[in-house]
């Protein structure tokens with residue numbers, strides 16, 4: 195199967211499996227696991243943040259951040275198609291008791307500017323309105339097609355947020371893809387964010403795990419919430435060993451995924467009824483519109499599956515994500531199959 199559903203489908207390499215088998219471990223709830231401690235230290239160095247916490251999933255990292263930054267009855271701001279709003283099953287409402295104010299990005303990039311965020315804020319509101327407590331950003335933006343936010347754009351939002359007393363959380367599940375595409379370090383891309391989550395288990399190739407970063411106080415409080423949510427795990431050095439390889443060696447090969455995504459997008463432009471803006475494909479996510487094909491996305495996804503290719507369809511859109519188990523040959527096969535189907 196050529197599995198383009200997500201970059202979460204990557205399988206750990208032989209090198210990762212060997213490192214996992216040999217990992218030194220301890221009970222991480224007691225802080226005794228040397229390998230996860232090393233991974234957390236490495237993450238702090240790479241992101242130039244004070245403290246880091248391993249979390250089992252990106253969703254848990256995001257939701258802990260929302261919890262620690264807010265009080266029940268407050269409000270957070272996300273972009274309209276943001277992951278925290280749309281793909282975390284209402285967790286911000288369930289766990290943190292906050293409402294979410296969704297703001298559309300006028301240029302369709304998924305990245306908000308301060309002039310778009312500011313009107314949505316309620317700073318010192320009258321008693322009958324929920325006060326804004328947090329601004330959430332997402333880089334790369336998943337459902338806007340892996341679009342990137344520059345360090346300067348992020349810094350401006352953080353600076354303005356700080357001026358009105360609001361913390362900023364970065365959902366950086368794929369921040370390394372942004373880093374490679376922009377030629378800016380992940381430290382620069384998240385420099386002024388109060389908290390950052392990134393995943394080890396997507397394009398970086400680890401089987402599981404994400405990291406939450408922030409100040410010492412923020413991470414101390416996050417550790418309590420991780421335990422409360424059932425995410426205090428024991429000998430996670432086995433997973434952290436894979437995470438260390440993902441962090442050290444994963445980023446340098448993301449360029450290849452981006453080239454494959456670009457080749458896929460270019461191939462799609464020549465297929466009848468498919469519409470895609472190739473210029474917008476800058477990382478590893480390719481989302482294209484099939485409304486001109488006379489078929490539904492479900493029909494196309496099913497026909498692809500019959501050809502050994504997996505993708506995700508939603509509405510008039512199909513999403514394909516490149517990753518380390520996808521080769522240039524797989525992209526050519528996918529384009530040829532789609533041309534046949536359509």
Ligand SMILES: *Cc1c(COP(=O)(O)O)cnc(C)c1O
Pocket residue numbers: 250251252253254256277278332334335336365367368393395404
């Ligand atoms: C995948 C993803 C997450 C959640 O990560 P999981 O490890 O799947 O829970 C959060 N935010 C974004 C933008 C993502 O793409």
